Amino acid sequence: MKKYNLNHLRELEAESIYILREVAAQFERPALLFSGGKDSIILVHLSVKAFWPAKIPFPLVHIDTGHNFEETITFRDELCRKLGAQLIVGSVQESIDKGKVVEETGYNASRNLLQTTTLLDTIEKHKFDAAIGGGRRDEEKARAKERFFSHRDEFGQWDPKNQRPELWNIFNGKKNMGEHFRVFPISNWTEMDVWQYIYMENIDIPKLYYTHERDVFLRDGVWLYDAPFMTKKPDEKVERIRVRCRTIGDISCTGLTVSMADSLEDIIQEIAATRITERGGRADDMRSEAAMEDRKKEGYF
């Protein structure tokens, strides 16, 4: 290693820590959106580093669809306990019960879209002025246009054609009452960077990311978990095979990867060899060409 040179993971880390500190400095009531997936776990890890030896100066917010993997919830609670972090849960079930949203029906029913309402309600209820998310620009083409500091109007909407220019490392978090920001500290990380960083820093992740046996069925070329609330078509047969999660989201739209990877080294090798993007198994993105852009405009993560 040459002197006065950071490798790319350390440079990305330095950039993300800088942004997390900007959030703490520029906003009054920030929150970190925590899904239990690897990207939000990295955000928590970076936040611990950014403010050490002080505690993370913002709560973790989980938007719970009620259709989460059980392991995700256990992992979330254990992490908060270890860090002494405050946890706030926004419940999609509650939004449904209150009649604010209507549950989708049919074979491809998912609570993914309903999260937006619960998320915006939670932001409003707690008067959060900045919500930190684990979105990355390499995930999806609408995300590739996203700013680090992304402005949302008083309805929580994103206006992609009218974004603030963002230059150097100067971030403009000024806003009017009722508006808020979404902040994406790991915008410049790729899926590979995330895994290499987890490996380098020895970060604990849910067991769901490693190979395990699970009851699954195949739909449109994607393996889905046969959870009790999933409606199967007559010709969809349940099989028990070894799979792992490449991303962790709502069960109804998390495609599982057939895999034998049981260590971080295996996962990294698998990702290096793969020819499909990680969101390739996300049913929520396949709904249309601009599915992500449309959801984001309305206030999605």
Added chain:
Amino acid sequence: MMEEKEFSSKAYLDMELLRFTTAGSVDDGKSTLIGRLLYDSKSIFEDQLEAVKRASIKKGNESIDLSLLTDGLRAEREQGITIDVAYRYFATPKRKFIIADTPGHVQYTRNMVTGASTANAAIILIDARNGITEQSHRHTFIASLLQIPHMVVCVNKMDLVDYAEETYEKIKTDFQAFAAKLAVKDVRFVPISALKGDNVVKKSEKMPWYEGGTLMYILENIHISSDHNHIDARFPVQYVIRPQRDEYHDFRGYAGRVAGGTFKVGDKVMVLPSGFTTTIKSIINHTKELEEAFPPMSVTITLEDDIDISRGDMIVKENNVPRIGQDIDIMMCWMSEKPMRLNGKYALKHTTADARCLIKDVKYKVNVNTLGKIPDDKNIGLNDIARVSIRTTKPLFYDSYRQNRKSGAVILIDEADNTTVGVGMII
């Protein structure tokens, strides 16, 4: 197995990050070039390629339109143009790359400026059939204005000029004559055909007269470790860390990102604006104690003496202080549809400091196509670049942008709607 793991993880840790920018329109073959870099480095995935194929067919294109890969917004796809800066990522075994892909037309000058602000290198695309055009002037000027340290001039579409050496040499000579007038330090040239793949990733057999490396070779080997300023120590204080825990009762840490020079434990330092001097007690990154910090590291510094320090202050060395002042001349690029107000007041951000400023005077406007100065035009609108004098409400601790891209940059914010309206490079 154990040995192999050791080897591969170490190899990965030696990778550097290179950020580069490309500017151009569809006709220049910019999207084709990016598509080629991504495709040949195996960074396009099957489902992405499938999606692009589907979209190309829907639009009635006969061949795959790789620009659909980068044009992410609905409006961009509908109009067939790139509106915004798109960021793309790829890696080779040697380096990780971040491309800031920007549109090239004059009405998108502000997007080019944005993409250029963090780049180590700029790719300037020139159509071999047309030679140097107004657009090449504009792109080169912006790259030099934003002080991108390295420039790679790609003479593209060599296949359409029979791979002729004379054509390439003529463009190279013309470009060098033009670049001599600008502050461009490191320029390289490479003849390519993005469409056919000549000299992009694989060496061309059609141009045996070209002895240099391929574009990919150049990108992988440009020396970037000296792109940061390692001489003038600058540490803008970003956030003060005061843990409310018993075991760290007396802890006061100053968090920030090193903007220049190096800071070592035991160094004598001065804090601005107070002017107090003290010594660095420790430099920490999480639980690790570091011996020294340098750009672009994010660290927390503790000091021997208890001094009142807050966000926006700057830690420097006593024998190397930045300029301190309120009357500042900047090269400004205007980013807003609302024209600049002469004698108007704006909010200003500089490193971690906040202030307000007054626009006192416009010295001249730059014609970005001819690079001529227009002294009498004081009307500054969207995409205009001008030399402007401002006065700030409080002293800034700054360097010239040429000396340091971090302590020499400011942004201006409209106080009515909070949008970023102007960006400036301190002269």
